[in-house]
Amino acid sequence: MVExxxxxxxxxxxxxxxFCLTLMAEPLELSWHHSGVTSxxxxxYFSRACTKGIDPLDARHSISYMINEILENAIKFRHGGxxxxxxxLEAETFEVRxxxxxxxxxxxxxxGHLNDLLERDPGELxxxxxxxxxxxxxxxxxxxxxxxxxxxxxAKMGWSFAPGRVTEGVELTTIASLRLS
Numbered sequence: 001m002v003e004x005x006x007x008x009x010x011x012x013x014x015x016x017x018x019f020c021l022t023l024m025a026e027p028l029e030l031s032w033h034h035s036g037v038t039s040x041x042x043x044x045y046f047s048r049a050c051t052k053g054i055d056p057l058d059a060r061h062s063i064s065y066m067i068n069e070i071l072e073n074a075i076k077f078r079h080g081g082x083x084x085x086x087x088x089l090e091a092e093t094f095e096v097r098x099x100x101x102x103x104x105x106x107x108x109x110x111x112g113h114l115n116d117l118l119e120r121d122p123g124e125l126x127x128x129x130x131x132x133x134x135x136x137x138x139x140x141x142x143x144x145x146x147x148x149x150x151x152x153x154x155a156k157m158g159w160s161f162a163p164g165r166v167t168e169g170v171e172l173t174t175i176a177s178l179r180l181s
Contacts, residue, residue: 004158006118011177016089017089020084022084035068040068043061046060046089050089051091054181065153071098074098074100079103080169093179095177097174099174117150158176
């Protein structure tokens, strides 16, 4: 059974510029270092496809930041396997979809986090998280990326949890769309 949170519908259509990439888990072990290189590459690729009226440098930064935040989480919390990334750009809207497998416990914890995230204002949650992180010197600053995307960038986010294509784990699909103008 598929469980959805937030905005999981596809935004871009058949006329969109598209790009798909799979980060394969073997033979190179995936780490968070791969997210920066991958997101910068995709940001550059899509910024060159922007229509007139969109600042390509702004678009590159916004696209790269959005992909990096989502991809870092996918790599950090994955339960083995590859990470699939697909992006599309149509008119002034960029959309990214990242698919990875997580374990059951991570899925349960993340569902609870999403319920809180989607019930409250992302700007308020962002400020609360920044304050909490400032008070805790041992804090990793974790949790700021998605909140920043939603609050400061106006990204529309969605998540889908489905039984994995593998024998164990949950397939998590993260979808985000962003207006570039």
